[in-house]
Amino acid sequence: MILIVARPLPGTVSETRRVAHLFPKPSTYPGQLIALCGAKYWSGDLEMLNGVRGMPCERCLARSPEPNGSIASADP
Known part of the structure; x- marks a missing residue:
């Protein structure tokens, strides 16, 4: 799975x-x-970011793919 990293623009949140x-x-x-x-x-x-910059979303990190490509489904 290919992932992209993005964060809300200033002023949107x-x-x-x-x-x-x-x-x-x-x-x-x-x-x-x-x-x-x-x-x-x-x-x-x-x-759109070219890598994680600033504070990462902890839930996204917890659900990110393992090296074997599987995705964790349990809440952190």
Whole structure:
């Protein structure tokens, strides 16, 4: 699974909620992306990052793929 890292643009959420989420890379960019944690964002409201910068989303990290490609499903 290929993941992209993005966080909400300034002004779209409070600064404390501007965490870096992990999203499965879609084949085409839809209007809405769903992070591994379940958070939904419009693609135009996200800042795409080239790596994790700032505070990462702990739920996304907990659900990120293991080296064998499986994804954890239990809540952290």
